[in-house]
Amino acid sequence: MSVTSQQANAELTPEQASRKRWIGILAKAELKDLQQHWQALVLPAAPEYQFIRKPETGLTMLRGRIGGSGQPFNMGEMTVTRCALRLASGTLGLSYIAGRSKEHAITAALADALLQEERTAELLESALINPLDEIQQAAQAERMREASSTKVDFFTMVRGED
Amino acid sequence: MYVAVKGGEKAIDNAHALMRKTRRGDESITELTVEQIREQLPLAVDRVMNEGSVYDPELAALALKQASGDAVEAIFLLRAYRTTLPRIGYSEPLDTEAMQIERRISGTFKDLPGGQVLGSTYDYTHRLLDFTLLAEGEAPISALDPETSDEETLDACPRVLELLNKEGLIEQSREADEADHTPADLTREPVNYPAERAVRLQNLVRGDEGFLLSLSYASMRGYGDSHPFAGELRSGRVNVELVPEELGFAIEIGDLFLTECEMVNQFHGNKNQPPQFTRGYGLAFGRSERKAMSVALVERSLRAEELGEEVLYPNQDQEFVLSHSDCVSANGFVSHLKLPHYVDFQSELEMIRRLRREIAAATDEENNK
Known part of the structure; x- marks a missing residue:
């Protein structure tokens, strides 16, 4: 049976749940798709921001489970790039993206911040x-x-005549 | 023991320039791009990611290009690169049950729920060289026959062994109320023997594919009482989640392609346990099926002690397997023989000459008696 940690399972507020959704979609987007849609956005004003954490690439140790559902074990690492920034309004945006693209991390962090702003949420x-x-x-x-x-179904092989 | 030597800088520079020339090959032929390697040699890329122990197809493809296609050299490059990066935490345990299945087969149950999905595979090919790939231009990619396309979606499939274990004939991978332990990480602390199962698995997943394949083969040929069946083999994408300290809840950061193998093995039982099937587990990056199967087989062999089986063969011996499984270590130690051992060898040469002189002198003395 699938098991996730208690931390991951904790009840999320509706705000946290929607933020979790968009963060995942931004992270899993192909960079070219993200760029294309980002550049096509017509924002009310160019977003002003400063970095809290400049994009940084590192390694996250991936954990598996023995037997698929048993005790956790360290499987191997994955490159991850993260970034955190603050809009002029004070809203914080962050990103953790598999891979080494700093551009992906910045765009995702900026989008995360703008999605929390009332003025831009709906558009984004x-x-x-x-x-x-x-x-x-x-x-x-x-x-x-x-x-x-x-897909094979070995069970439906015809045996003799029906 | 090797000794430091000086000089040879010019020769070394020239040797490296010559290596780059050899790597480039005939300049009238188009140069291979990293992108082409990533897209068109994905199984080589998968192997480098597994043994380099870093999931990043682009870096693995770059390493393969730089290493002229030598997997072990490419793995070494990736391992060296990883030491330059900071650690950004640990992921949540990957949920392989929620895998988006692209291949799923079982050698034990033909009627597994969800069916058997062959996916993209070399199984059932005739292993005849395809000369259309050699001809000018590419072999046409034949379209999938739409007739066979199943409208049924492939939902996340429960694991075969968990599902078919109602009789309790197969051991469970965890107790119902078992809490998670934090596994030791061999990239942070050296392996101590006997090693816990999580550490053994971490070691095997980054172990040399050829070494593990051969040990698996030996275990099946009778070196260890293994009697394995491929309970389930599945490949597909799995989401990666981590909990950033800033948020306190798990977010998805991407996905990765994994191959998972569960072996079922006979177990005769002991004082405390009735006979049942035991399990060996393998997990690998990409479509590394041979690797995942080998990991699962060796993983099971190494459980001999824990299951009260007699440890008789090298493939059941933790220290033998785990301390020799790493291709970077093995390659490093074998390769170091190429370094200057002049002083060492000179002293051995002297010793052999002396021994021969002594024997000759003794023989002469004998003959003169």
């Missing part, structure tokens, strides 16, 4: 997060479609 939700989510879901559906074409 509809013109950035939702389209990126759709791209990811379509890509996943395509992979699933291809995989399911290779």
Whole structure:
């Protein structure tokens, strides 16, 4: 059975739940898709911000579970880039992105901050997060479609005549 | 023992320049890009990521290019690079049950729920060289036959062994009320023997594929009582989550492609346990099926002591397996023989000459008696 840590399982407020959703979509977006939609955004004003933490690349140790659901073990590392910034309004945006793209980390952190701002939340939700989510879901559906074409059912082999 | 020597700088510079020339090959042929390696040699990339112990396909492809395709050299480069980066925490344990399945087979249950999905595989190919790949231009990619495309979606599948364990014939991977322990990390502290199962697994996942494959083969041929079955083999994408200190809740930071293998092995039982099937577990980056299977088989062999089996063979001996599984260490130690051992060798040469003189003198004395 799948088991996640208590910390990860803690009840989230609705605000935290939506933030968790957009952070995940921003992180999993292909950089080119993110750039394309980001550049097409028409923001009320160019966002002013300063870095709390400049984009920094490091390694996160990935944990698996013995037998898939048993005790955790350290599997190996993954490159991760993180960034934190503050808008002029004081809102903090942050990002943790698999890989080494500083541009991805900055854009995602900025989007995270703007999605918390009343003035820009709706625009980013509809013109950035939702389209990126759709791209990811379509890509996943395509992979699933291809995989399911290779599905075998050894059980349905015809035996004799019916 | 090798000794430091001076000089040879010019020769070394020239040797490196020559290596770059050899690596480039015939300049009238288009140079290979890192992107092409990442996209078109993905299984080589997967191996470098596994043994380099860093998931980053672009870096692994770069390492392969730089190393002229030598996997062990590329792995060494990736390991060296990782030491330059800071650690950004630990992920939440990867939930392989929620994997977006792209391949899933079982050698034990034909009617597994969700069905068997072959995915992209070399299994069932005839291993005949495909000369269309050699001809000018690429072999056409044949489209998937839409007739066979199943409308049914491949939902996250429960693990076969967990599901088919209603009779309790297969050991559980955890007790119902068992709390998580923080596993030791061999990149932070050296391995002590006997090593806990989590550390053994970490070591095997970054171990040399060839070494583990051969040990697995030996375990199946009778060096250890293993009798394995491939309970389940699955490949696909899994989300990666971590809990940033700033937020206090888990967020997704990306996903990665994994291959997971669960082996089922016979176990005769002991005083405390009735006979049941035991399990060996393997996990690997990418589509590294051979690696995941080998890890699972050796992982099980190394449980001999914990299960009260007699430890008779090297593949059941933790210290033998774990301290020789790392290709960077093994390559380093073997390669160091290329360094100057002139003084060492000179002294051995002297010793052999002396011994021979002594024997010759003794023989002469004998003959003169």
